[in-house]
Amino acid sequence: MSPGMSHRVIIGVFDDEAMLLEATREFRAKGLKIIDVFTPYAVHKLDSAMGLRPSRLPWICFFGGCAGGALILWFEFWATMVDWPLNIGGKPWNSLPAFVPAMFEVTVLCAGLATVFAFLVLARLRPGKRPRTWFPGVTDDRFVLVLEESDARFDLARVRSLFQSFGAVSIEERIEEA
Amino acid sequence: MADFVLTTRAPLIAGNKTPADVTRDICHSLEGRPTPLWWGSFLFAASLLLLGTLAVSYEIATGIGTWGVNRTVGWAVGITSFVFWIGIGHAGTLISAILFLLRQRWRTSVNRSAEAMTIFAVICAGIFPVIHLGRPWMAYWLFPYPNTRGSLWVNFRSPLVWDAFAISTYFTISLVFWLLGLIPDLATVRDRLRGGFRQRLASVMSLGWNGSFRTWHRYESVYLMLAGLATPLVLSVHTIVSWDFATGVIPGWHATIFPPYFVAGAIFSGVAMVLTLVIVARKTMHLEDYITLRHIDVMCKLLLLTSGIVGIAYVTEFFNALYSTNPYEEFAFLNRAFGPLGWAYAIMVSCNVLIPQLLWFRKVRRTLWIVFPISILINVGMWFERFVIIVTSLQRDFLPSSWAGYRPTPIELSMLLGSFGLFFTLFLLFCRLLPVVAMAEVKGVLHVGREPRGPDPERVMVGSSAQGRGMDAAGIREGGPE
Numbered sequence: 001m002s003p004g005m006s007h008r009v010i011i012g013v014f015d016d017e018a019m020l021l022e023a024t025r026e027f028r029a030k031g032l033k034i035i036d037v038f039t040p041y042a043v044h045k046l047d048s049a050m051g052l053r054p055s056r057l058p059w060i061c062f063f064g065g066c067a068g069g070a071l072i073l074w075f076e077f078w079a080t081m082v083d084w085p086l087n088i089g090g091k092p093w094n095s096l097p098a099f100v101p102a103m104f105e106v107t108v109l110c111a112g113l114a115t116v117f118a119f120l121v122l123a124r125l126r127p128g129k130r131p132r133t134w135f136p137g138v139t140d141d142r143f144v145l146v147l148e149e150s151d152a153r154f155d156l157a158r159v160r161s162l163f164q165s166f167g168a169v170s171i172e173e174r175i176e177e178a
Numbered sequence: 179m180a181d182f183v184l185t186t187r188a189p190l191i192a193g194n195k196t197p198a199d200v201t202r203d204i205c206h207s208l209e210g211r212p213t214p215l216w217w218g219s220f221l222f223a224a225s226l227l228l229l230g231t232l233a234v235s236y237e238i239a240t241g242i243g244t245w246g247v248n249r250t251v252g253w254a255v256g257i258t259s260f261v262f263w264i265g266i267g268h269a270g271t272l273i274s275a276i277l278f279l280l281r282q283r284w285r286t287s288v289n290r291s292a293e294a295m296t297i298f299a300v301i302c303a304g305i306f307p308v309i310h311l312g313r314p315w316m317a318y319w320l321f322p323y324p325n326t327r328g329s330l331w332v333n334f335r336s337p338l339v340w341d342a343f344a345i346s347t348y349f350t351i352s353l354v355f356w357l358l359g360l361i362p363d364l365a366t367v368r369d370r371l372r373g374g375f376r377q378r379l380a381s382v383m384s385l386g387w388n389g390s391f392r393t394w395h396r397y398e399s400v401y402l403m404l405a406g407l408a409t410p411l412v413l414s415v416h417t418i419v420s421w422d423f424a425t426g427v428i429p430g431w432h433a434t435i436f437p438p439y440f441v442a443g444a445i446f447s448g449v450a451m452v453l454t455l456v457i458v459a460r461k462t463m464h465l466e467d468y469i470t471l472r473h474i475d476v477m478c479k480l481l482l483l484t485s486g487i488v489g490i491a492y493v494t495e496f497f498n499a500l501y502s503t504n505p506y507e508e509f510a511f512l513n514r515a516f517g518p519l520g521w522a523y524a525i526m527v528s529c530n531v532l533i534p535q536l537l538w539f540r541k542v543r544r545t546l547w548i549v550f551p552i553s554i555l556i557n558v559g560m561w562f563e564r565f566v567i568i569v570t571s572l573q574r575d576f577l578p579s580s581w582a583g584y585r586p587t588p589i590e591l592s593m594l595l596g597s598f599g600l601f602f603t604l605f606l607l608f609c610r611l612l613p614v615v616a617m618a619e620v621k622g623v624l625h626v627g628r629e630p631r632g633p634d635p636e637r638v639m640v641g642s643s644a645q646g647r648g649m650d651a652a653g654i655r656e657g658g659p660e
Contacts, residue, residue, distance in 0.1 A: 017625075036390050036391060036392055037390075037391040038388065038389040038390055038391065039389055039391055039394065040197055040362075040366070040389060040618060040621055041197075041362070041394075041618040041619065041621040041622040042391075042394045042395075042397070042398050042618070042622060043391070043394075043622075044622070046391055046394075047391070047395045050391060052391075052392065052395050054399070055395060055396050055399035055400075057396060057399050057400055057403065058399065058403060061403045061407075065407075075322070076334045079322060079331035079332075079334070080331070080334055080335075083328075083329065083331065084328050084329070084330060084331060086333070088333055088335060091335055095334070095335050098334060098335040099334055099335075101337075101340035101343065101344065101414070101418055101421075102334055102339065102340055102343045104410075104414055105340075105343040105344050105347040105411075105414065106343065106347070108347055108351065108407050108410070108411045108414075109347040109350060109351065111403075111407055112350075112351045112354060112355075112403075112404055112407050112408075113350070113354065115400055115403050115404065116354050116358060116400060116404070119396055119397070119400045120385070122396060123392075123393045123396055123397070124386070125361070125385035125386055125387065125393070126385055126386065127382050127383065127385055128381065128382045128385075128386075129385055129386025130386060131365065131368075131384070131386045131387060131388040132386075132388055133369075133388055134388070136369070137369075138388065138389040139362070139365045139366040139368075139369045139370075139387075139388075139389055140197065140198055140201045140366060140369065140370065141196060141197035141198040141201065141621075144389075
């Protein structure tokens with residue numbers, strides 16, 4: 001949707017994860033547009049019900065780790081052999097086995113920090129940000145499914161009755177400023 | 179087989195809780211005023227911290243001469259306490275990362291407090307080597323940074339440099355992992371509390387979390403990756419700590435067995451510390467339904483396993499020393515057991531190997547007033563293990579003319595007490611400021627052992643035809659000390 005446009009949404013609230021899961025599968029199968037689902041905990045199998053693709057964050061983790069490990073290994077060789085070669089106990093200039101521990105630690109550090117940083121950027125989370133709450137109680141025990149009324153064929157009465165058949169405890173229609 | 183079915187189907191969380199109950203129970207301790215017991219413990223811990231601060235300030239102002247260390251015994255209480263505290267931290271990572279990868283769902287009840295314990299223990303650990311530098315204001319020299327002396331870089335072949343990298347990485351990753359795990363729970367606290375310091379803290383630290391499943395989906399992926407990174411990390415940290423010793427030529431230190439021996443010992447002492455803390459926390463904070471006797475039971479089994487590994491390591495060390503036919507090695511171990519610090523060796527063996535054997539009995543594992551003292555004795559034993567390894571190996575080295583004794587000074591002992599003060603002060607503050615149980619994770623395992631859509635544990639028990647196992651079921655559901 002283009003920014004600035006308002007659109008109508010319908011919000012169904014559940015008090016049980018199993019019903020939410022069923023409802024999500026059903027709505028998606030019927031081709032309705034699910035804006036998002038809000039849950040108090042990571043509901044198992046909801047990602048496939050919503051049709052979410054696997055996250056690409058593992059790539060960031062992998063390349064972050066590779067970059068950190070390569071950088072520190074280069075630095076260890078450069079500092080030990082090139083910039084200021086120091087003979088320490090007659091040990092060889094190329095002390096690769098001794099360079100492994102620091103390399104391992106920096107690899108883990110960079111992989112972890114890169115992943116978390118990328119996650120915060122992608123999920124638009126930052127300290128002190130005001131949350132956009134669609135329905136109160138999501139962080140407690142409510143499961144909320146938000147659908148977009150996408151086109152003229154959207155049959156509100158049918159969606160309502162579908163929500164009811166899955167045991168939604170509350171159904172609400174709202175106009176959202178995008 | 180029937181036993182196995184029963185164990186997997188019994189509810190992880192007792193009391194037939196709903197997600198709303200979880201929120202209420204865990205947030206309860208953030209809403210009320212602290213109890214007199216909390217104040218008493220806090221003041222006691224803070225006084226120990228004050229004592230430690232005074233001791234350290236005096237030591238920094240005067241010099242390392244205020245310690246009992248000498249030319250022969252250069253490492254003693256300071257380094258012992260460093261290794262001890264790092265080891266304590268390892269159980270937190272075991273519970274948060276390794277048990278996550280192994281899909282041990284009981285971990286959800288204790289992982290938050292165990293991870294907090296890791297952070298605080300690593301803080302305590304990090305202080306000791308820095309004090310031991312003698313000139314702690316130069317501590318940044320441990321890291322390579324461009325400087326006006328050349329630049330003169332650190333020696334990357336030195337285990338002490340590896341240690342600086344390992345500990346700082348471990349602290350950073352553990353902290354990030356912990357803060358990440360806190361985000362959804364802090365959002366709960368933010369939405370539940372009405373104003374106040376805790377609510378403002380939770381608002382800032384929950385980063386605008388709104389429970390969106392698109393975010394949850396990514397979050398799960400990040401959590402899995404951090405667990406995957408923390409697992410080899412935690413093994414590497416104590417491995418590198420053990421290399422501080424094993425790369426030396428001192429008999430008693432120079433052994434290939436050290437890395438697995440140290441890692442097992444670390445997890446052993448850490449799990450004991452987790453038990454000490456949760457036994458107190460479940461009672462004082464009324465978390466009996468969340469941290470059930472079953473949780474205590476499985477952690478006792480972990481203790482038993484790691485105690486066995488540590489015991490085998492003690493025997494292997496002796497065997498290797500005798501089998502080597504190296505007189506210095508042989509002497510180092512005979513001196514360890516029968517020399518002037520033989521009493522410390524006796525404490526170590528009895529607390530770490532003999533007393534934990536009681537945990538073979540199910541009755542013992544589920545009796546809190548026995549488990550609690552055992553968990554404390556294990557930590558006493560594990561502190562002495564590091565003391566024995568460090569001091570007895572140095573005390574009588576190759577040349578009898580340089581043999582020396584060692585006796586800790588009150589300054590050193592105050593520092594040790596001070597580290598306990600720091601640890602418990604931080605832990606008590608944590609109990610008052612942040613949710614002590616990972617609510618979002620516990621809510622996800624509430625269904626374990628319950629029938630779908632009919633949450634009634636009675637039916638599960640009757641249905642599994644476990645007449646003779648009634649005690650098990652009662653033990654799980656009662657939760658209180660027997």
